[in-house]
Amino acid sequence: MFSKTTEYALRATIYIAQKSTADKKLGIAEIAKAIDSPQSFTAKIIQQLTRGNTLVSSVRGPNGGFFMTEKAKRLPVRVILDLMGEDSKFQTCILGLKQCSEVKPCPMHFEYKPIKDQLISLFADRSIESLAEDINTEQAFINSRNKRG
Amino acid sequence: MFSKTTEYALRATIYIAQKSTADKKLGIAEIAKAIDSPQSFTAKIIQQLTRGNTLVSSVRGPNGGFFMTEKAKRLPVRVILDLMGEDSKFQTCILGLKQCSEVKPCPMHFEYKPIKDQLISLFADRSIESLAEDINTEQAFINSRNKRG
């Protein structure tokens, strides 16, 4: 569905939302280990997520690291996709037609459309925070290890 | 959603289903032009679709080309995806977790699952032929040109 880059972005953000506060920042080594992703590559990706300072925040130096404000945690998952440039993913035609619309549809258009709309809602409706909470309550998981590791 | 390779495969197959019979084969030049795809690259892709001789058939030499039997036209769209190795596309976790299941779900699992199932049905239920018919009746289109273009 998504590129590896975006998968790491999603996992990293959810993890940061789950574990960080403004007073408890997370280092890149911890994040990469927790979400099972290549560290240097993940660093670049999180950099992208800090642009605009609306989603992930960062501080350099000792006791520095990455964190999210409570306000940022309340943002919908869609914001991550936007920052990764994948927001147009669900706008495109499933057959790759440049022009595909209600008036000039591809042969799958009218069946694919409602599914696409559900995907869009999925990411628009759920907050990053709510995903993090599911992990906190162990209703969901972000890696293959368990709490006792 | 899909790779360009798979998009070309879908468009090419639908076009072959629409325009060919065992007596009326189509050349690669015509197909590539009709679906607006790079010719040589499309040739390789259609080659893949002829493997196993269940979907697309080919004959070399004068009056040769590609075609589909009536039986092949009745196959579901899913068969194209299988031959392109994209059948696992909808099986994977949206966050890219290697292990993600009902018993150990990622935080989006239970909401993504039903959407995934709809995508699977979409490709399993509709036949290639039915897509081709929509183009024949001008209810749908496979390129940006019109019939007179």
Added chain:
DNA sequence: ATAATAAAGGATAAAAGTGTCCTTAAATAT
């Protein structure tokens, strides 16, 4: 001020995806 720490950013590289071109093989028409 200096050293230590941690993210930011640049340079580079391997792998995969996308694409072209040329040769080979098979079928047909003459």
Added chain:
DNA sequence: ATATTTAAGGACACTTTTATCCTTTATTAT
């Protein structure tokens, strides 16, 4: 038989994705 036609297949090249490593910059602790 020979020439022609058309797909099959190999070799190569460009681009994007995925990834690593090293240097620079900002912040903190001493």
